[in-house]
Amino acid sequence: MIKKQLYRFYKFIKKPYNVILSVLLIVLGYLTLFPMLTMIKDTFTVHVSESMRLKQAAGTFTLNHWLKVLFDPSSLSVFYKPFLNSLVTSLGACLVALVFGGVFSWLITRTNIRWKKALSSLFIFPYIMPSWTLALAWFNVFKNSVVGGVPGTFQALTGIEPPNWFAYGAFPIALVTGLHYAPFAYIMIGGVLRNMDANLEEAAMMLKTKRNRIVRKITIPMILPAVLSTFLLVFSSAMSSFAVPQFLGLPVRYQVLTTQLYRTLNGINPGQGYCIAMIMILLSVGILAFNQRMVGTRKNYTTVTGKSSNISLVNLKKARNVISVIALILIVIVSILPLVSFALESVILRPGDYSPSNFTLQFWIGTAEENSIANNEAGLLRNPNLWKALWNSLKLSIICAITAGSLGFLAGYGIVRGRGTKLAKVVDNLAFFPYLMPSMAFSVIYLSMFSTRHGPIPALYGSFFLLVLIGTVKYMPFASRSGINSMLQLSNQIEEAGEIIGVSWPKRMGRLVIPIQKSSFISGYLLPFTSCMRELSLFVLLVTPQNRVLTTLLFQYNEKGWSQYSNGINLMIVIIVLVVNAVVNKVTGASIDKGIGG
Amino acid sequence: MPKIELKNITKKFGGTFTAVDNLSITIEDGDFITLLGPSGCGKTTTLRQIAGLETPTEGEIIIDGKKVFSSIDMIDVSPSKRDVGFLFQNYALWPHMTVYKNIAFGLENLKWEKSRIDERVKELLALLKIEEFSERYPAELSGGQQQRVAIARTLATNPRVLLMDEPLSNLDAKLRMEMRTELKRLHRETGATFVYVTHDQLEAMTLATKICLLDKGVLQQYAPPLTVYNKPANTFVADFVGSPTINFLKCKNEGNGVLSSPIGKLRFNRVDGVMGDLGDTPTIGIRPEFVTMDKNGKLQGEVLSSLPSGMETTLRLKVKDYVFSSVLFGSLDFGVGEKIPLSLPGETMVLFDSNGNYSGEGSLEIL
Incomplete structure (x- = not known):
């Protein structure tokens, strides 16, 4: 009996897509389903800022919010x-x-x-x-x-x-x-x-x-x-x-x-x-x-x-x-x-x-002393805050694009190859779920989820890693959609033709699947990058002065009424995104519109 | 060269749908087997199970005396270690590699030396007569050329078993004929065991040394083509093989060897077959070529349609309340409504019992 179970397990993990799907199930379950459940719970509990008004201790059950x-x-x-x-x-x-x-x-x-x-x-x-x-x-x-x-x-x-x-x-x-x-x-x-x-x-x-x-x-x-x-x-x-x-x-x-x-x-x-x-x-x-x-x-x-x-x-x-x-x-x-x-x-x-x-x-090149009109904020091109935010934005977008893009592609691969199984269906839905979560709510949940230490996971609030984590999960739906689309276009037989002559899985991916689907593969990275570069609501509550990004900086300038700065930053974001898209499109043939459609 | 044994192979999808049901066949060394049946009968699944691309739910597969799959012993050898080649229906050529690279890729993967690879690829290009395309990409080739490349790629590693999944179904009729001849030549030259999936009974008949006919996952008959044609195991087989399809006369058993049929009372004189109870409602199968024009014939047929092809003419003939398909050899044509005298000669009429199973063959006597 045990031997039979073992054998079934062995048969299961021998298929790479099963391994991918299983890992994703655990990771995504924790990163999307858990927040969701936390949120449901939060609609029924008293929060610290409300305990005075409701005259109940924080954490008690209440129907007050819904009412x-x-x-x-x-x-x-x-x-x-x-x-x-x-x-x-x-x-x-x-x-x-x-x-x-x-x-x-x-x-x-x-x-x-x-x-x-x-x-x-x-x-x-x-x-x-x-x-x-x-x-x-x-x-x-x-x-x-x-x-x-x-x-x-x-x-x-x-x-x-x-x-x-x-x-x-x-x-x-x-x-x-x-x-x-x-x-x-x-x-x-x-x-x-x-x-x-x-x-x-x-x-x-x-x-x-x-x-x-x-x-x-x-x-x-x-x-x-x-x-x-x-x-x-x-x-x-x-x-x-x-x-x-x-x-x-x-x-x-x-x-x-x-x-x-x-x-x-x-x-x-x-x-x-x-x-x-x-x-x-x-x-x-x-x-x-x-x-x-x-x-x-x-x-x-x-x-x-x-x-x-x-x-x-x-x-x-x-x-x-x-x-x-x-x-x-x-x-x-x-x-x-x-x-x-x-x-x-x-x-x-x-x-x-x-x-x-x-x-x-x-407002572009003035020194801090010259810009008395804006509280002595240096012109954008001389402003260390801006350079820091620009660097953070680029770093964040590139890392998110790599993680979300790669995970999304693997998810797409696993979902298409494991089509028909329950596991694939569940992962498919899990990978798409973050798309449905309003960014703002998502970030608030992450804020409360990772503000304290949970078992082996340290408190992440204020860390750059938290931004990467939430960006990855939030943008994975784009990448997994484009991954699914491109894998559906690729006949199973293309990979099996390699399998039968003994080409190992990594080599099948690297030499056959990815090169053939090169342009939609790269599109899967482009969409998260673009989205991340221009994201505001997801990060606005999570950034600290240390890891400010361009969009939140823009938001701050705008709130202060320094329209010259916010307009200037906006121009920069748009130009960066357009240039990156154009270059990637020219070099690889990938384009943003290949990613949409799902 | 290897022998392939399938023992009690069953494949279920999703726990409910049975694609292959308790299939046991032995494919002898050097055979050219076709797995034949209507779509959805489990033939491709069977082929993929032999290759290891699909895992049976139960059973055993033995290739060349080596167990490559067993649900009891928990063995499942990966496809690449079964020493089989697989030819895909859509060729599955890698679009980003040239013809040369497509063929060489598998050999590179086996870590062959460069010079040896080159030699082997050139040999295959010559064997399949595609030398001039070696630097082209698959998209720049016609369907027939792509098919040849796919065959070369499959043969490159010298597999001792070649599995083919409807490899000719995407080609036009003329090219298909040509490739059939080509495949027979390859079978002879390579000496490998071929297993070939098709839904085209003509292809199965012409290529195979033995046909394995499946329906709804269940084996119907496993025999050489002419046996399948002349001694079909049941009415399904008789109906599936042969074009135009066989005529079935549904009869009532009157006893004493007399059967009453839609065209009158008949006596079936058995010359061969299993003796057994026919039951109350046996069926007689008559191949269209045995419904012939005969001046002294006792039957009269009215022409409903006539399709002359030059070498032969296919007719729909109404005899009493029954409509026969008939093939007459020679350049003939008839007008609709014309009356033709007919007879049903020969000793290869097939008799099926009430359950539709083969009961024997023999001649018909019209009473």
Whole structure:
């Protein structure tokens, strides 16, 4: 009996994917499931900062948090209103993303619009840039007197004061978030349009179907699953975005769930914050399950043959030049103008005054003594804080990319090879779970989990390692998705052909699997790197002055109102991310859009 | 050269689905075996189990007297140590390596000397007539050329057993014919034992020294091709092998050797077979080539369709309430509705008992 068990165990571990999956199960279980359980517990316990008010000792069981969030007169402002605002802005963002991205992907794949290549790569920009980039740009341009004193570029140039609804709140949040995620729609819908078998449309054409009828009856139904996936993806991403509503909602006290989460977690009601976080997680899980069911049942129907013959492009005729120019202008506004705005804001002495005499480079190269206007903070390029933060950011992003990328790839390998087994399914879900955790809540949990020593694990608060740990876990879903996608494309037989002639597992990976899937393999590293470079909400609560990163430094400058510095840093982050992406893309052919789609 | 023995091999997936059910066969040294059956019958699973790419749930596999798998003795030798070659359905060529590298990779892995590798690769390139492609990448080759490279790569290490999983299914008909001849030549020249999976009964018939026919994981018949054709073990085998398919006359046993069939009363004169109880509802199997045009024939068939191919003509013929498939040799054509006199000659009609199992062969007498 024992011998039989041993043999089964031996048979099990002889398969490399089983070993990978088992290790991941333990590690991910500890790093994702445990925090989740901790959080559930936290919604029912009294926290230190609440014990005075609730007149109960910290750690006692209470239903107070849930009651306050859901069934109290104050629930309206604590939960329901922000919840409604979140719904409104997220739905608005979906609409913007789908219309903008959908129309654009059709123009690029199916018409004879000019400058396709340039337009297409510029269009991805907003996604590569931090999500708040556009928000900050919007703020720079359209801020009005509500925020005190200094008007934005628009008012300075035209003299018209933008109304509140236009400058802050639901409208710009939805618009900016939608524009940020429009590349999602472009990549997913464009992908289907590009790979769709032209025969399907040609068959209808042979039956003398009119062009617009073909679009309505064949093309649109074909891309519907992609539209739905995009919708749900944008919706859940928009629900959990923090920086944009923080920048654009705060001036008019427009609260959404994430900003409410930040307030409560940072304030005296962490218990309520955990409740909100729980609700957000449940919502995300629900959306994801829905998405999987829809896509799962409809998958066969979008069969993408990849055997795309030349599709006859729609001739825009006389409108060609007009549409091309309009598209170019729109994309330049969304993709290039923010950068110009940051550059501009970082070189003017007094914000809001765009006369030539007001321009200065002192916020970039001035010494501390010269910058009395900003509490003697040295110009960015001479500022040791900045260099330290830049170094930390790069170090953190590179390490996170390596760990998350490698683990994600191994997870993808294990999940695909072990397909059908329970173990693979569990690991698949565990590896994706961090994606559903709102960053803010995730970091708070890690904060409490690792603030004291647990068995062999020392207290990690304040350490760089904690940032690496949380970054790795949080970004692994990106890498594991792209790992799964690339492994699914690779026939099992490719590896078996090596196995049968006695090629060892490491060599099979190193010489066969990875080289063949080189570009998507590297894409799996690029996405965590990019995300980490621009991450704010995950790190904002965890950094100490010692391990500050660029984004948190930016946040601090922004809170102090030193807009020149925050704009300058923003410009730097965007440029670093763009340059790294461009270089990696040129050298290896990997690209960020290869990673999305899962 | 090795002999392969499968003993009581059972493979279950997920605890419920049985892919292979208690399969025992012995593959003699130097045989060319085809594993034949409809899709999902367990033939590929069987092949992968021999290779070691799949682990049986129960049973034993012995290659050349050496136990490579045993669920009782807890032996499971890894694929690379079984000395088998495996040819994949989709070739599984490594797209990032040239043809030369693809073939050499396995040898490098065995730490062969460079000069020896070069010699061996050149030998294989010549054997498969692909010398001029040695520096090309797989994507730059046609399907047939890719297949040759895949075969060269598999043969490189000189495996004594060559396992092939529907290797020709992605080729066009003409190329398939050519590669069949090629495979027979390779079988002769290498002297290895070949095990070949296919769902194409014609391929199985033409290539194999012995056919192993499976259905739903259960062995139906394991015999040389002509035996399978002429003495099918059951109605499933009879139906699966042969194109156009065999005609089945479902009869009622009237006793005293008289059977009443849809085309009238018949007497079956057995010349060979297992004597046994036929039961109440035996079946007679008649191959299409034995439904022939005969001026003195007692039956009359009405032509429902006629498909002349030059060498032969395939007909659908209605006799009373029954529709026969018939193959007539020669350049013939008939109009629809034409009436043809028929007879059912020969002594190779097959009789199945009420359970559909082979009962004997013989001639038919129309009463």
